[in-house]
Amino acid sequence: MLFGFEWDLSSPLAFALSILPILLTGLLVTLQATVVGFALALVLGLVWAVLKAAPSRIISWPVSVVIEFIRDTPLLVQLFFLYYVLPEYGIVLPAFMTGALALGIQYSAYTAEVYRAGLQAIGADQREAARALNLSSARTFTHIIVPQAIPRIVPAMGNYLVSIMKDVPVLSVVTVLEMLNVAKIVGDRTFDYLIPLSLVGALYLITTLVASAGVRLVDTWLPKEGIPLK
Amino acid sequence: MTDPIIKFDKVVKRFGDLTVLNKLDFEVQRGEKVSIIGPSGSGKSTVLRILMTLEGIDGGVVTVDGEPLWHEKAPDGTLKPASETHLRKMRTQLGMVFQQFNLFPHMTVLRNITEAPVKVLGLSKKEARQRAEELLELVGLADQAQKYPGQLSGGQKQRVGIARALAMRPNILLFDEPTSALDPELVGEVLNVIRKLADEHDLTMLLVTHEMRFAKEISDRVCFFDRGRIREEGTPEELFTDPNEDRTREFLAAVLDEAPGTTG
Numbered sequence: 001m002l003f004g005f006e007w008d009l010s011s012p013l014a015f016a017l018s019i020l021p022i023l024l025t026g027l028l029v030t031l032q033a034t035v036v037g038f039a040l041a042l043v044l045g046l047v048w049a050v051l052k053a054a055p056s057r058i059i060s061w062p063v064s065v066v067i068e069f070i071r072d073t074p075l076l077v078q079l080f081f082l083y084y085v086l087p088e089y090g091i092v093l094p095a096f097m098t099g100a101l102a103l104g105i106q107y108s109a110y111t112a113e114v115y116r117a118g119l120q121a122i123g124a125d126q127r128e129a130a131r132a133l134n135l136s137s138a139r140t141f142t143h144i145i146v147p148q149a150i151p152r153i154v155p156a157m158g159n160y161l162v163s164i165m166k167d168v169p170v171l172s173v174v175t176v177l178e179m180l181n182v183a184k185i186v187g188d189r190t191f192d193y194l195i196p197l198s199l200v201g202a203l204y205l206i207t208t209l210v211a212s213a214g215v216r217l218v219d220t221w222l223p224k225e226g227i228p229l230k
Numbered sequence: 231m232t233d234p235i236i237k238f239d240k241v242v243k244r245f246g247d248l249t250v251l252n253k254l255d256f257e258v259q260r261g262e263k264v265s266i267i268g269p270s271g272s273g274k275s276t277v278l279r280i281l282m283t284l285e286g287i288d289g290g291v292v293t294v295d296g297e298p299l300w301h302e303k304a305p306d307g308t309l310k311p312a313s314e315t316h317l318r319k320m321r322t323q324l325g326m327v328f329q330q331f332n333l334f335p336h337m338t339v340l341r342n343i344t345e346a347p348v349k350v351l352g353l354s355k356k357e358a359r360q361r362a363e364e365l366l367e368l369v370g371l372a373d374q375a376q377k378y379p380g381q382l383s384g385g386q387k388q389r390v391g392i393a394r395a396l397a398m399r400p401n402i403l404l405f406d407e408p409t410s411a412l413d414p415e416l417v418g419e420v421l422n423v424i425r426k427l428a429d430e431h432d433l434t435m436l437l438v439t440h441e442m443r444f445a446k447e448i449s450d451r452v453c454f455f456d457r458g459r460i461r462e463e464g465t466p467e468e469l470f471t472d473p474n475e476d477r478t479r480e481f482l483a484a485v486l487d488e489a490p491g492t493t494g
Contacts, residue, residue, distance in 0.1 A: 125328065128328070133394070
């Protein structure tokens with residue numbers, strides 16, 4: 001029994017059906033970690049991108065180093081660091097928050113690059129035209145740069161959303177009860193790993209397909225008429 | 231003669247080690263149509279970009295309509311570098327037509343023209359639309375208002391660029407090689423629009439161009455730029471038919487040779 005659900009070992013199908021609610025509980029945690037991690041990555045990545053584009057090297061240079069450091073060290077190392085080192089300095093976060101934070105930080109290094117590339121694709125010619133027309137910097141950013149950058153940014157961000165989802169099982173090592181961890185516990189108790197792990201694979205496939213379709217839907221819905229995207 | 235509307239006083243502009251403008255002295259009278267010709271790298275476009283406040287200056291003073299462009303008068307009478315507020319105020323006098331058009335691709339032709347009048351000049355959408363429609367009529371694109379720039383030919387894009395600049399009602403219109411990015415058969419339609427504008431007495435026009443015959447036809451004065459200075463200037467007749475300087479003669483021979491039949 002796990003989370004109040006009994007399993008039924010009478011047949012493979014009965015077993016699969018009986019542990020499905022347990023795995024779905026884990027899937028919910030996986031999705032929560034994905035959403036929180038992705039949201040953090042989107043916000044933090046934008047902060048990095050803006051700071052890295054700062055005219056002063058005193059700001060842009062250290063930020064570049066931080067981004068490079070995050071990108072070039074494994075997620076698992078960052079996760080262990082947050083989970084085992086921070087408490088030594090009195091910062092104790094729940095396992096779930098630590099995991100989501102690690103995902104968000106790791107992926108912020110990638111989303112920063114997406115923002116940078118997206119904003120840079122809008123050439124100096126657009127800023128100059130806006131300046132010649134006396135549009136304010138704020139107006140230029142919100143109505144000239146951003147609307148042209150968003151359709152370039154969204155597809156790449158969608159890919160990272162799916163990647164984050166697939167990295168969530170890493171959080172199992174710090175005791176987060178996401179889907180893979182739950183399946184492993186079921187396997188440990190029933191000595192049947194085949195069915196729980198197969199179900200995890202199937203549920204992942206369905207979830208990522210749905211997420212990808214969602215990203216494509218958002219992409220087609222975005223206003224991008226007239227914007228040359230190649 | 232009244233005060234010049236544009237005055238460059240020993241203006242210096244450097245890009246790194248390269249001196250693009252070397253103590254340039256240059257004046258344009260109100261309503262004058264001036265063409266600037268010269269080899270690439272001679273600083274022709276830089277003059278326009280400085281006026282449009284896209285490039286700062288490294289020395290000297292630029293005056294537009296009696297007021298320093300890149301400087302402000304401090305309380306003690308000395309000149310200090312201009313603030314963004316000052317530049318914004320000065321920019322209202324100027325408009326620019328870019329070589330690569332620089333239209334906003336995500337906005338319709340109409341929106342390209344109305345965006346700044348609404349947001350900067352504070353016109354109502356209706357007024358801005360009316361103004362835009364008049365200008366589109368002027369440039370011969372009245373039926374293209376709802377299209378996106380990507381759906382237009384180069385010549386049409388540049389005519390939209392001209393309409394967009396005019397919508398801000400500038401006193402001075404700057405043309406930075408307006409036909410250089412166009413297929414040869416599309417040059418004429420853009421020149422026709424510029425020709426129409428040249429008939430307006432109030433509008434001061436500064437045109438950087440390689441279209442020698444056109445420069446000769448519409449200009450009150452032609453300036454030959456070489457190495458960051460005006461090497462020679464005069465009426466089109468003087469400059470094109472009987473230049474004083476060997477360097478001018480060389481340049482004209484080279485460019486006119488490239489395009490036979492353009493000697494007019």
